[in-house]
Amino acid sequence: QTVHDKDQIQGLRNIREFLKVRCGYDVFPLSFRLIVLDNDLLIKKSLNILIQNSIVSAPLWDSHSSSFAGILTATDYINVIQYYCQFPDEIGKLDQFRLSSLRDIEKAIGALPIETVSVNPSTPLFDAIKRMLNTRARRIPLVDVDDETGREWVVSVITQYRILKFIAVNNEHNTMLLKKTIRELNLGTYTNLATTHMSNTVLDVIHQMVERNISCVPVVDDDNRVLNVFEAVDIIPCIKGGxxxxxxWSVGDALCKRPEDSPGIYTCSEHDRLQAIFDTIRKSRVHRLIVVDDDNKLRGVLSLSDILMYVLFSDEA
Ligand code: ADP
Incomplete structure (x- = not known):
C-alpha cells in the first residue's frame, strides 16, 4: 500500500462516518424558501412558475388528500414532449393537462415511472443518499409528519449537488486525503458517450437523453472539442409558450435561451485528483464535470452520481 492508498482509505472512511451522523436537517441553510405546486395546476402554467422563480423542479401537493404527490422535474416535461411526439393529434388536449395527469402521460408513453422515494429529514444522510442512488431519482424530498395533525408535510428537497456541497464544505481535511486521480479510480464514463452538435435539433437531444437515461449531452465540434453541454433543464425555456x-430549434439556438445566471460548464482532466474535484464543488455550482484533454477534446463525463457512488460504496475503504 502506498501513502496515497492509505490516505484515500482514511478520507473515504471519515466522510462515510460523517454522513452516518448527519441528517437531512443538517443540510438546510438557515433560511430557505420552498415552492410547492398544487397537483391541480395546468402543466403549461407550471412552466412559467418554474422560470419566474429560477427553479427547475418542485414538490407536488395533492390538496384533496392533503398529501405529498411526488416531485416535478425536467423529466416530466420530457415525458410530455414524448407524448406529443407519439400522439400529435392530441396537441389540443395537451394544453388542458394538469400536473396530476403526469402519471397517466408516463403510462401512455410506456416510460418507467420514477419511484418517488421520500425520506424523513432525521434519517441519516448516508441512508438517504443510498435510497436516492438506488432509484433513478436525482433529488429526494424530505417529508415529515406533523405531530399535532398527523399529516405529512414537505420540509425540503435535497439534491445530489447539495449533498456533495455539504460534504465538500464540512470535510475539507478529509477531501484533501483523496489524492488518487479520477483516471486511477476509473471514475466517470469514458466510452460510448452520447454527444451532439450545435446544429442538431433539441428533439434529437431529448431522444438521446431518454434512450440513455442521462441528463446531459456534451455539444462538440467536428474535432470533438467541447463547446457546451445541453442539459435536461435546458428544455424548459424551449417549451414554455406551449x-x-x-x-x-437547433441546440445552438436553444442554448441562447438560457437564463443570464446559468452557472456555465465545468471541465476537468482525467489526471485531476478527486481532491481537486471536491475543491471545484466547494467553490462553484457544479452539476457535472466534463472530462477533456489538453486540447479541450472530449474524454468523458463525470456525473455527481458517479462521485457519490464512489464516496459511499467503493470497496477500497
Ligand atoms: P446524474 O445521474 O448524476 O444526473 P447523468 O444522468 O448525467 O448524471 O449520468 C448517469 C450516468 O451516465 C453516469 O454514470 C454518467 O457518467 C453517465 N453519463 C452522463 N452523461 C453521459 C453522456 N453524455 N454519455 C454517456 N454517459 C453519460
Whole structure:
C-alpha cells in the first residue's frame, strides 16, 4: 500500500462516518424558501412558475388528500414532449393537462415511472443518499409528519449537488486525503458517450437523453472539442409558450435561451485528483464535470452520481 492508498482509505472512511451522523436537517441553510405546486395546476402554467422563480423542479401537493404527490422535474416535461411526439393529434388536449395527469402521460408513453422515494429529514444522510442512488431519482424530498395533525408535510428537497456541497464544505481535511486521480479510480464514463452538435435539433437531444437515461449531452465540434453541454433543464425555456415547434430549434439556438445566471460548464482532466474535484464543488455550482484533454477534446463525463457512488460504496475503504 502506498501513502496515497492509505490516505484515500482514511478520507473515504471519515466522510462515510460523517454522513452516518448527519441528517437531512443538517443540510438546510438557515433560511430557505420552498415552492410547492398544487397537483391541480395546468402543466403549461407550471412552466412559467418554474422560470419566474429560477427553479427547475418542485414538490407536488395533492390538496384533496392533503398529501405529498411526488416531485416535478425536467423529466416530466420530457415525458410530455414524448407524448406529443407519439400522439400529435392530441396537441389540443395537451394544453388542458394538469400536473396530476403526469402519471397517466408516463403510462401512455410506456416510460418507467420514477419511484418517488421520500425520506424523513432525521434519517441519516448516508441512508438517504443510498435510497436516492438506488432509484433513478436525482433529488429526494424530505417529508415529515406533523405531530399535532398527523399529516405529512414537505420540509425540503435535497439534491445530489447539495449533498456533495455539504460534504465538500464540512470535510475539507478529509477531501484533501483523496489524492488518487479520477483516471486511477476509473471514475466517470469514458466510452460510448452520447454527444451532439450545435446544429442538431433539441428533439434529437431529448431522444438521446431518454434512450440513455442521462441528463446531459456534451455539444462538440467536428474535432470533438467541447463547446457546451445541453442539459435536461435546458428544455424548459424551449417549451414554455406551449409551442412545441420550438423543439425543432437547433441546440445552438436553444442554448441562447438560457437564463443570464446559468452557472456555465465545468471541465476537468482525467489526471485531476478527486481532491481537486471536491475543491471545484466547494467553490462553484457544479452539476457535472466534463472530462477533456489538453486540447479541450472530449474524454468523458463525470456525473455527481458517479462521485457519490464512489464516496459511499467503493470497496477500497
Ligand atoms: P446524474 O445521474 O448524476 O444526473 P447523468 O444522468 O448525467 O448524471 O449520468 C448517469 C450516468 O451516465 C453516469 O454514470 C454518467 O457518467 C453517465 N453519463 C452522463 N452523461 C453521459 C453522456 N453524455 N454519455 C454517456 N454517459 C453519460
Amino acid at each position: 409551442m412545441y415547434e420550438e423543439l425543432n
